[in-house]
Amino acid sequence: MNNQKIQNYTPGSHPDLLPPVKTSGPLAWVRKNLFSSTLNSILTLFSLWLLWSIIPPFLDWAFFNSIWTAANREECWDQMASPALGACWAFIENRFSLFTYGFYPPHLHWRVNLSFVMLVLALIPVLYEKLPYRKYGLIYSAIFPFISGWLLVGGFGLETVDTDQFGGIMLTLILGVTGISFSLPIGIMLALGRQSNMPILRILCVIFIEFIRGVPLITLLFVASTMLNYFLPPGTVFDLLLRVLIMVTLFASAYMAEVIRGGLQAITKGQHEAGDSLGLTYWQAHRLIVLPQALKISIPGIVNTFIGLYKDTTLVLIIGMLDLLGIGDASLADAQWAGLANEIYIFVALFFFLTCFGMSRYSIYLEKKLHTGH
Amino acid sequence: MDSPSSKSNQASILLRLWRNQEHRSTIIQIFTIVIMLVFLGMIVRNVDTNMRTIGKEFSFDFLNSPAGYDITFQPFISYSPTDTHTRAGIVGLLNTFLVAISGIIIATILGFTLGILRLSNNWLVSRIVYVFLEFTRNVPILLHILFVYGIFVYTFPVPKKAISISDTVFFSNRGVYTPAPVFEEGFKYVFISILIAILIIFFFIRWSRKVQDTTGKIYPVFYISIAILIGLPLVIFFSAGSPISIEIPALKGFNFKGGTSIKPEYIALTFALSYYTACFIAEIVRGGILAISKGQTEAAHGLGMRPNRTLQLIVIPQALRVIIPPLCSQYLNLTKNSSLAIAIGYMDVVATIGGISLMQTGKEMETMIIVLLIYLCISLFISAFMNWFNRKMALEDR
Known part of the structure; x- marks a missing residue:
């Protein structure tokens, strides 16, 4: 049909074709x-x-429609056209000190602030490779957890603060940073143990790793809070925060070990043999040849484990410790502010999102930078 | 021993032993064993003295005594406070399984959908999915659970003012109420017909494969199977006179009666666990599909395969090999994360045995050992399955 139509045009009267798409x-x-x-x-x-x-x-x-300053919920809702029409961020603002410091004595808040600043300073040498005198910076980063531990708990000349007064963002960061900084070395040791050719060492590492990976963190936290005291010599009082820190670190290091094992397995036998032929000892070969390559491969997995650990610190609320989520959840019971669950949850979610997303972006950047292959 | 020469001789023997790699590793291992044994011995002794000072006894007898607490959610076996701790634990374990299995099913469907949408060539869709995935994955699961539960508790109305969908499904802060099917006498024929349909499909698939092998003719096996599976029971259902009636929930007093009620704790936990895990599954699926090189698809097209069959025979089997191991570990994570039930009061195995039973009997040791062993068994079972599957699917290396 179309063909016939075309044939009917007299020469020269053909209409312009549409321009191409x-x-x-x-x-x-x-x-x-x-x-x-x-x-x-x-x-x-x-x-x-x-x-x-x-x-x-x-x-x-x-x-x-949100309200940023008010003394309580009623006052907040009175400022809106109708109740709960907008968010009542005044709640967060009002409680901000509680969310940051927990129940830390207000006149000692400078110690927490100082720790926050020191944490940022400790992160710089770890994150920026081109920093001058990075070596000394890294030494500072390595001893930072101990310095800030002393600063926060007190003792040795400082007023002591009970760890059950810790809470909020501060507690979340304590759990996260301790877990992250100690789980990597322990994880490397466990991974090497699992790869070792000494059967007994290997079996012990396998049992430990598989046991920890086989049970949920919450049961381990229960063990820490209820059962661990039985294991200690009679009369020893072990701080709950310390017990939880140990459990969280062990938990993360088992996962870390598996991630690093993946990296170690990707290193070919030739690399080990090259180390042997140069006359390097086991530790020299691992420090200089094997681990730098294995860790480079496992960066995405390591950072994922960090992020998982950091998110899992919220579980301490179940055993009654008030981290950021715990304080937020407990604040909902306050009659003055009851019913503002969405504001709290969004605030906490935003905090975790920003920190975790930052970590994963940094891992992608690092991966790209270290990708020296073809 | 006496003279200095024999002393240095001895030292050199030890040194030589240490320098020999084999002997050194033996020495290290012996040391490890000794340290481990001493450590374990210390722990056992500490536990013994500590228990004795408090006056506790290590025994599992409490399992046979009445539990004395109620479990609000017990869909499978009946339970009352006079039943034993063992039964309470079994109810809890079944609740764990319920959440884990329903969560796994929903998470798989949702995860594959999100993963495929993330790869969609529709820019807007893939961006929206990306934002959703990143936001969900970077927020703790406990927050998701509390948030979804909070929506039920704080946002949904009381049963009297429940939101209803055409007066059959009701949403309230005490749960969701849906109509329940009531099976009547003739329904067993429908059930039997489903079994027969499955049998027919089984033989049909075998026959069609044989036909394809001998003649090359391909039947639309999938659609025919679906038609048999739905059609046959449907025919029987109507010829038996629709032997099913539906009970609609109705408001009586302060709550609903009749129909099925689904507790908000269960919905919140299952929903939060499944969409959280689905985000991880989506990334796995996306990675798995991207891992199959474009050459595979092009080779299949070059052989004259249609796009559908390329996907079915070339891409999916290879992608599954990449997808399934991490998928299994996500299933394991979901099962382990279901222990967070305790945060919103859903009675799973941790909340029953490891929670209330522990508080009531004061048997921290025994209850925690039981809970840890249960989770270890589940994990080992899933890992064993994963290893078996990996072996089965492993590439045949030359």
Whole structure:
């Protein structure tokens, strides 16, 4: 039919053909990426509808109708057109000191602040490779956990603070940083033990790793809070925070060991043999040849374990320690602010998201930087 | 011993032993064993003295005494406070399994969907999924559970003002109430017909494979199987006179009666666990599909395979090999994370045996040992399955 129509044109009267479909520019991009097929068009329209029904109401709630200063919930809701129309961020602001320091004595808050600053200073040499005098910086980073432990707990000339007064962001960071800084060396040792050719050492490491990986962290925390005191010599009083720190570290190091084992297995036998032929001892060969390569391969896994550990620190709320989530959850019971669950959960979620997302971005950056292969 | 020469001689023997790699490793191992034994001995002695000073006894007798607490959620076996701690533990274990299995099913479906959407060539869809995945994965699971539970408790109305969907499904802060099917006499025929349909499908698949091998003719096996599986029971169902009635929940007093009630704790836990795990599964699925090089698809197209069959015969089997091991460990994580039930009061095995039974009997040792052993068994079982599967699927190296 089409053919006949074309044949009917008299020469010279042929209408102009349509210009070809654009293959560049915004319109072409939209056509290619959003409306390339019927299914894609439906998906795009559905997504647009989804965004439209989520984002504007959320922005209204979180920003345009929100209240930032008030003494309690009633006062907060009185300022809105109708109760609970917007977020009551005044809650967070009002409790900010509690969320940061827990029940740490207010006149000693400078010690926590100083620790935060020292933590940032300790992170710099670890994260930036080009720092001048990085070697000395790393020594400082290595002893930082002990210095800040002394600063926070007190003793030796400082006023002592009970660890059950620790809480909020401070406790979350204590658990996270301790777990992260101690689980890596222990994990490396366990991984080497699992790879070792001494059967007894190997079996012990395997049993330890598989046991820890086989049970949930919460049961280990229960063990720490209820059962661990039985294992200690009679009369010893072991701080709950310390017991939890040990359990969290052991838990993370078992996972770390498996990640590093993956890296160690990827190193070919030739590398070990090269070390042997140079006359290096086991430790020299591992320190100079094997581990630098194995750790480089396992960076994504190591950082994932860090992130997992950091997120898992929230579990301490179940055994009654008030980390950031624990304090937030406990604040919901306060009659003055009851019913503001969303504000609290979003605040805590945002805190964790920013820190964890930062860690995973850094791992991607590091991976790219260390990727020296072809 | 007496003269200095024999002393240095002895030292050199020890030194020589130490310098020999084999002997050195023997010495290290003997030392390790000795240290371990001393350590264990110390622990056992400490436990013994500590227990004796408090006046506790290590025994599992408490398992046979009445538990004395109620479990609000017991969908499988009946339980009352007069039952033993063992039965309470079994109810808890079944609740753990319920959450784990339903969570795994939902997480798998959701995870594969998200993973495929993440790879979609639709820019908007893949961006939205990316933001959702990143946000969910970087927030602790406990927060997700508390958040979803909080939505139920703080946002949903009391049963009297429950949100209803055409008066059959009700949402309230005490749970979701749905109509329950009541099976009548003739329903067993429908059940039997389902079994027969499965049998027919089994033989049909074998026959069609044989036909394909001999003649090359391909039947749409998947659609025919689905048709048999749904069609046959449906025919029997209507010819038996629809032997099923539906009980609709109704508000009586302060709560709903009739129908099925699903507790908010269960919904919150299952939902939070499944979407959290689904985000990790989505990344695994995405990685698995991307790991199959484009050459494989192109080779299949070059052989004249249609896109559907390329996916089915070339891409998916290879991608599964990459996907399944990490997928299994996600299943394991979900099962272990289900122990967070205790935070919102869902009665799983940790909350019953390791929680209330522990508090009531004061048997920290025994209860914790039981809980740890249960989780170890589950983990070992899943890892054994994973290893078996890995061996079965492993590439045949030349």
